[in-house]
Amino acid sequence: MKRNIIKREVFDLAHVELDKLEKKRQTSNIFTGRLYCGACGASFGSRVWHSISKYRTIYQCNGKYKGEHKCQTTYVTEEAIKAWFLSAINQLLSNRDEIIANTELLIDMAKDTTPLESRINDLEHHLETIRQDIEDLVDRNARKAQNQNLYQEQYDTLVTAY
Template sequence: MGHDWLIGVLLFIAMYKWEILLTILSSLSQEEARSISENVTWRLRKKFQDGKFSVGYSRFLGYDKGEDGNLAINEEHAKTVRLIFGLFIEGMTACRIAKELTSRGILTVTGQEKWNAATIKGVLANEKYTGCARIQKTFTPDFLTKKAVKNCGQVPSYFVEQSHPAIIEPAVFEMVQREMERRTKEGRRYSGVSIFSGKIKCGECGGYFGAKVWYSTDKYRRVIYRCNNKYDGKKCQTPHVTEEEIKAAFVTAFNRLVTERAGASCASEEIAANARLVRQTLCDTTDLEQEKASLQQELAVLVEMT
């Protein structure tokens, strides 16, 4: 028993040394991980500078890995990509496009039957469908957490033109990006259900009219528009209007606009003609030239007489 305290001290010293050893080994391991991460990052960025990049082919709709290792168009999937862009340009939302593809029985790139809006938005925003590639959209600032964050200028990014065959024309892609931005600014007001959705503003409360369907399952089916605040806290009292009334009002307003513009065009032409007449009248020096010639002749006669 007399040596128990000595054994305890030795065990304590051993444990203390073991903790120090673990700390040292952990530090060495962390430095090694940092070194490996820096080397990998350097190689990747050098690859990016050379315009080289890689993608997850198994999850990239529209492309396969070609024999040369580059992107090659998968014509069957490319039809789906073109359809997505076409439906969006026609006015559909990402959510509605997803439902449309699902209802048509078109499978996702991973073979799933159901599409979702996030996938559609990813397709619409992917510049690689134009044959170009923006490289290093994200980066990993911490080699320990390995969490990728969006690159907002912290590290260089690269844009490679004509790096692979295009599925979507660049002009079409740019048009889609502008339309996506416009819809984002409109927020929840935008809907692809009707061309009038998000366009009719309530004159009483400032809210927007939305489409509602009455008697959707029988022959008396009607589409009406009413203020979205009608049954909210504001309880807007503005009456609803039918789709036929809106169409008639639109046609009337459009015809009036065309007529007014035509009238304005005629008025502009008349004003321009009057301006030309005034300019011609003010700048016509024929009479002055004749009077000048007459005076010069009289002056010449007087000179001869003297």
């Protein structure tokens, strides 16, 4: 039996958004759209300043000129960003073995579906019990005259639980 986890429309909309993100990533500048302002949350974009200067490419908050409340964050040079990036990479590399071990542990934990399978079995058993109760209720109603309001109330309760 084929099951859909999400509706087709949601799936299609998600892929439209992913395609938009992919197009944004196809820029020639590696840091564009990947840095975010700590003050306003807008992304940083690259700007070319003084084409003959050593500060030729700078990054500036895209919220600097938007709306009533313009962001006051100053620019950042590409050299500073590269230095931050290298520092972060070096920190990661110094903890490389620990990061790999933790990642492998997380993968192993994600692979173990025993608790989920147990929960599914419990729920399936519970559904079968409710289904049997509904069947017994209907059978009892067919064989013996009962208060139909009470029967309908019990039936609705069981169907809702199912």
